Amino acid sequence: MKKLVLLLCFPAAVMARTPGNDDSVFIRKIANSALTERSTYQNLYNLTKKVGGRLAGSPGMVKAELWGADALKAAGADKVILQECMVPHWVRGGKDKASFIYTAGGKQVSAPVNVLALGNSVGTGAKGVKAELIRVHSFDELDARKNEVKGKIVLYDVPFEETFVQTFEAYGKNVIYRAIGASRAAKYGAVAVWVRSMSHSVDNNPHTGSLRYLDSIPQIPAAAVGLRDMEKLDSLLDQGKTLTGELYTYGKMLPDTIGHNVIGELKGTEHPEQIITVGGHLDSWDVNEGATDDGAGVVQTIAILKAFKETGYRPKHTIHFVLFANEENGTRGGKKYAEAAKAAGEQHLFALESDAGGFAPRGFTLGAPASLDKFNSYKPLFAPYGVEGFTAGGGGADVDPLHAVLGTAVSELRPDSQRYFDVHHAANDVLENVNIRELKLGAVNMAALLYLVDQYGL
Amino acid sequence: MKKLVLLLCFPAAVMARTPGNDDSVFIRKIANSALTERSTYQNLYNLTKKVGGRLAGSPGMVKAELWGADALKAAGADKVILQECMVPHWVRGGKDKASFIYTAGGKQVSAPVNVLALGNSVGTGAKGVKAELIRVHSFDELDARKNEVKGKIVLYDVPFEETFVQTFEAYGKNVIYRAIGASRAAKYGAVAVWVRSMSHSVDNNPHTGSLRYLDSIPQIPAAAVGLRDMEKLDSLLDQGKTLTGELYTYGKMLPDTIGHNVIGELKGTEHPEQIITVGGHLDSWDVNEGATDDGAGVVQTIAILKAFKETGYRPKHTIHFVLFANEENGTRGGKKYAEAAKAAGEQHLFALESDAGGFAPRGFTLGAPASLDKFNSYKPLFAPYGVEGFTAGGGGADVDPLHAVLGTAVSELRPDSQRYFDVHHAANDVLENVNIRELKLGAVNMAALLYLVDQYGL
Structure with a gap:
């Protein structure tokens, strides 16, 4: 039924393989796994309550990197890479x-x-x-x-x-x-x-x-x-x-210091040389727990890896699950990731980011060379999980450099935006202001999008 | 442009008047008024922090009725009616x-x-x-x-x-x-x-x-x-x-006692004998502030009245803005309202309820005799404010009796549901767990729906 609708609406989208019932069934499997997964809340708890604030260059960020590497391993990454990245080092220096x-x-x-x-x-x-x-x-x-x-x-x-x-x-x-x-x-x-x-x-x-x-x-x-x-x-x-x-x-700006993008990898089975990226940024402001900004994106990234492992999904393309080193006061993490990719001659097919909070998912932005029409033809696959569709737009600060440097298609999860600026960069960006089911639903939709790109390209 | 789209999709919906650009402009006016209105938060603050818990039969409920009558008057009701209604009177009686x-x-x-x-x-x-x-x-x-x-x-x-x-x-x-x-x-x-x-x-x-x-x-x-x-x-x-x-x-069930549905009225200019109802329930459990359940629906009801007054809208049909007396442990408020309507030989065209929380609006349920196709043809008018469409279904516990007794078309706002049961009937159903912008957006979509029914019927 779904297949029929898709074909009627977008005859131009007919390909060697087209999304159909099997995909709907597999996405349901992903959803069932992600929605019942216990480690997702535990990860956010640990990141917010045990690691806490983690501005680039701070001791909290060092702790966060170690935590992130462990969490990616625990979720089932084939390997975890710490990619060195110079980051700004600003300190508040006292009580304002x-x-x-x-x-x-x-x-x-x-x-x-x-x-x-x-x-x-x-x-x-x-x-x-x-x-x-x-x-x-x-x-x-x-x-x-x-x-x-x-x-x-x-x-x-x-x-x-x-x-x-x-x-x-x-x-x-x-x-x-x-x-x-x-x-x-x-x-x-x-x-x-x-x-x-x-x-x-x-x-x-x-x-x-x-x-x-x-x-x-x-x-x-x-x-x-x-x-x-x-x-x-x-x-x-x-x-x-x-x-x-x-x-x-x-406040005082100290000399740049060393940070790391923390990258978990699942090796592709058919096109290991082509990379799909998904990520959020690990750094946060110093005055809060960075639960929404961007603990949510970090934990969603790990939750997607976990759901792929739990459902036995082996991607055709290599997937990088990236916890970016520095977004808040320098966007150095994403820039480094893109520059390193270019220097290594890597092929980056697609990159997806979550940095707008762990709120109920509503849609995705999506940029060229991905076809907006093609992805909007997938709407029925997303509808049960809250995503209404794809609108033209870039990714976020961490994946946009891949587009700028390599022309990679980039995308960002668009959750409901009403509550974001209630907590953004403020002391109340804490665990208690995240709803774990909303966050998980974001991860479900992101996982579905990655799966569809992995299966059917752009 | 919007008009064109609607006509192409739903040629059968052509009427003496069809929704078009003017409606889109007017709904924008409603939205601008409701989103910037200060009294909405103040009303929720007063209801939750000054009135507080208000189970039917309790002193809190008496206070709530007086507060509700005043709030409806302040928002600009032509008149406010206290409709007597016998309610159950259960008391917790001590600390569980x-x-x-x-x-x-x-x-x-x-x-x-x-x-x-x-x-x-x-x-x-x-x-x-x-x-x-x-x-x-x-x-x-x-x-x-x-x-x-x-x-x-x-x-x-x-x-x-x-x-x-x-x-x-x-x-x-x-x-x-x-x-x-x-x-x-x-x-x-x-x-x-x-x-x-x-x-x-x-x-x-x-x-x-x-x-x-x-x-x-x-x-x-x-x-x-x-x-x-x-x-x-x-x-x-x-x-x-x-x-x-x-x-x-x-716990102890005492004899039934007297409560009231609090009804604010705007008299219709063309069909004053035909009534459109919008409401939420004023009672709450005793252990919380009833902010989400159903302070949100109450305050949205008042916000819609206020927005109609602020934009100078005089409805063709009479609109009742109803704060129902008892939903939680007896649904006596809605039943009384419907029985009284029948007894008085009133004509009730449509009734809309909000009792699923003041969360980001996603859609409406809608029942016969309203045409689902017709209302879904209005989707472009709602899209800017978050409502995705209409699905078949009844109203809620307070307006369903109107359908049962008089065959009235009923509808309920369907907000995002993820957070509802985090606070439902629990001590943490308090003001702080309501996002006032989400609540206002619910009111905007409800006001738009009432306006369209008032203008174009069912």
Whole structure:
């Protein structure tokens, strides 16, 4: 029945072999295995509660690499490779702290502000920075008011757009203020920046994330501010109050250090020279357990390997199950993997990534040279597990370099996005905020996609 | 463009008016209003944190009715009606407690068990019940071992099926053990039953829910057991240990008491005599805040009213926004609403319910006489907001009586189901486990459906 539907809809997709009932049955086997597998939760538990935070270059990351290698072996990898990769080494250096001061009823009032220094940022050191806050709602406003900025702390107050149904669109629109807001403000003489957290959560957790300093502009401290404290600041600024901000951060960029992509391999039976990659990134921010970002992708990657082993599936192509070394503040892991592949003359057929959280799966993005029509003809095979279809798009930060360097077709799991920015880069990205069944369903759909690529190509 | 697609796919759906671009634009207006509306979170906060648990007949429910009437007025109802409805009045009566005792290394060992008395169950009273546990995995096994049951506590150990992707299927399969397991065991002389919680959550919260005693069989105490404690019990029973259970519960069914369906009305402009209903149930279990079950449905109902008012939409048909009085342990609210409608000779065109949680919306169930084909032709209008389509099915417990009594077309929002049974009837059904954006997206799709029914009929 499924076969018939597929042929009617996409006669052009007829091949030597076409997906049919057997595939539906095998994917059901994969699902039954993955949904009842106990090690998946245990892996996430161990990664979040025993390893914990694991920023590139940190002791946590060293622990994570060893854990990852063991977990891939335990899941049944033919072999595990530690691929050396130089990674940035930023340290927070201390406990971030901030407050604001204003005058009310003739008295000075001071209130704390929940902040986290942005990744890669320089610290204020113990002497701190104390200056008047100037609030702007866009770079245009910053530019228009450039003469008012000197000696002040610029407060970037750009709310997440709530009417965008896909939260990644809101992030895509606003993240520029976190990424280069410090340099844009420093150009006009600002002494620090505070950035409204990239979130629309209801709590007050600040959300860190990396910035990059633009060349030849002084590097100034930068911190993310929790949303409930932003409301307080907004309320006072709306009343015309003059606010003085005080910030203490201790961030420092140390010399690059050694990290590793952790690669589990299943050797292909028919085309061992052609590689299919699936992965997530092993590093996380230092302030949380990295359960959603990207413990989920890591554990899904291992769960897929385990499901293939449990169901006795031997892939035709070689599959690499990759835990990437560094995504958060440098994307060095994916770049290294692609460069090494090119240097070794490897053939990479396809690469799939999970770095949008372990939430209920909704679809995949997929890029050339894979045929979107062909993969959308597989929809009935995915429908029982929640994936609605394939949309044009790249992979994520870790597999896109393979496309850039070798032209590999790349893809990314697209889970439901509503909760992602509630925990993204914040202290509440912990095990308890992951639903293990949603995570497993993501792995089921990913495994199904890898299986179909392995069987029927692109 | 959308109009064209619809006409091509469903030529039979051509009517005097057909949905088109204007509808897409209006639904976007509804979405923008609902997604940015502040009162929705505030309503859920007030209902969960200020009103709290609200089992039918409890002081919490009285508070909830007053809160609901005020909230509907504040959202802009033309009028609010309190429809009297006799409700069951069960009280827990005390703190449920249980433990199990076994012999290890010649010594008696006792360990606590997390339990909650089932709703409507009789209590053990302060003297408690102490008896050997007999574990069964099905009613068939119970029947086969009926001669072993007398004087014992029957432990129903039927795990939620993890390979069912839709969790409501697992619930549908197992809930019979909670519903009538006590009577089935009492028939063979059991003194109490313990039921494995209806959940596959990773925590140890017991999940209560109503039972019903079958006529002419002695009523025995019944309690739900947390899943981590079930693992301990299973482990010892698998080793062949004899376990003695001890249970203290204090449940009592008091005489029926007065409750109310709280009905907010928007009068129709063209067909005021024809009523469209949307609602959720106001009652919750006593052990939690009823945030998901069914604070979500209640708050969505109010959010839809608010969105219609904010966008200036005056419906052609009269719309009832109903907060039902009693679903959990009697479904008296929905029955009363339907009986009263029949008695008053009301015409009910359509009724929509939300009682599957405030999770990311995926679809709707829909029953006759509404045309499934017609509503599926509206899919492009819902796609931007997450709903994938309509499947055949009834409404929920609160609107199904309208169908039974008046033949009304009924429908229910179908959110993603993975997390529902993590919190269902358990202590962790609290505000913090609801994502307000997911809840709002549910309201957006519900509002869109009501609008389309109001404009284009069934």
